[in-house]
Amino acid sequence: MANRRLTLKVYLTEEEHSAIRASAHKAGLSLSTFCRRVCLGTPVQSLEFQEARLELRRLKGDLGRLGGLVKQALANGADREIVHGLLHELDARQQELQAAIVRI
Numbered sequence: 001m002a003n004r005r006l007t008l009k010v011y012l013t014e015e016e017h018s019a020i021r022a023s024a025h026k027a028g029l030s031l032s033t034f035c036r037r038v039c040l041g042t043p044v045q046s047l048e049f050q051e052a053r054l055e056l057r058r059l060k061g062d063l064g065r066l067g068g069l070v071k072q073a074l075a076n077g078a079d080r081e082i083v084h085g086l087l088h089e090l091d092a093r094q095q096e097l098q099a100a101i102v103r104i
Helices: 014-027 031-039 047-075 080-103
Strands: none
Touching (some): 014 031, 014 047
């Protein structure tokens, strides 16, 4: 990691300082890191966005596992009711995924 020895002094109003501090908190970053990223044009993602991204990854994994189960059930000549139940579960996961996508 780079040795950061230089400082940048900025004059702000009380409202500006509060707004910047709140934005840094929302992003889960220190004030220094937040300001550095914003000033250098590095994207800053909120904690909500990061959590939603992790949720999407989890749901994607769930969908893959369920798809594999349906394929296995069909290959083994499983009862239609079982396959039907698996398809309902797959549909529920797809709806969760869509809801998470809408939030982003």
